[in-house]
Amino acid sequence: MTEDRELLTKANRVWRTIYAIKSVELGFAPASLIKYKESKGYNYNSGNYDYEDKMYLIGSELPSNLSVFAIAKDYNLRQQIQIPAVGRNNPLSLRDILQGNEVESALAGSGYYYGRRDQNAVLITKSTYEYPQEWINGECEDINFVLKKWDQNRITRDILSPIRENLIPVARQMGLWD
Numbered sequence: 001m002t003e004d005r006e007l008l009t010k011a012n013r014v015w016r017t018i019y020a021i022k023s024v025e026l027g028f029a030p031a032s033l034i035k036y037k038e039s040k041g042y043n044y045n046s047g048n049y050d051y052e053d054k055m056y057l058i059g060s061e062l063p064s065n066l067s068v069f070a071i072a073k074d075y076n077l078r079q080q081i082q083i084p085a086v087g088r089n090n091p092l093s094l095r096d097i098l099q100g101n102e103v104e105s106a107l108a109g110s111g112y113y114y115g116r117r118d119q120n121a122v123l124i125t126k127s128t129y130e131y132p133q134e135w136i137n138g139e140c141e142d143i144n145f146v147l148k149k150w151d152q153n154r155i156t157r158d159i160l161s162p163i164r165e166n167l168i169p170v171a172r173q174m175g176l177w178d
Helices: 002-026 102-106 141-149 152-173
Strands: 033-043 048-058 121-125
Touching: 002 141, 002 152, 141 152
Parallel strands: none
Antiparallel strands: 033 048, 033 121
């Protein structure tokens, strides 16, 4: 269990580091300015949805629950990350911004999603925000819960295998895993 705890703690730190890097790169870090295609609803005359471009400044709230369990095979562990946008009534879904490999897609959380395939958000002004080390290295209560409540087979199948198959190769490519 000590080795599993060390792997999960390191993986969670790397996961949050990837989130920080991707958020600046793709425009969902605090202080990013994005252009977002906002749905105006279905147009019965044209038979299509109408969209309007809106500009949003991304707010400063960080996802406190973000953990490596987003890539777990157990969908109950995955999170729905919301991106605060100044001037918008509802937060943006990370699903509308992320498009890429399994690790990036897992950041968007679980659940069914019937969104458009085209790009919803375009980065206008890149953020210079630096994520605090306290957040990147923060404790993950999920790790303690899983190690206490789950048996070794379930931990290996649902969490450790996806980390080894999906996260570690990407982290190595990014120079975040030795």
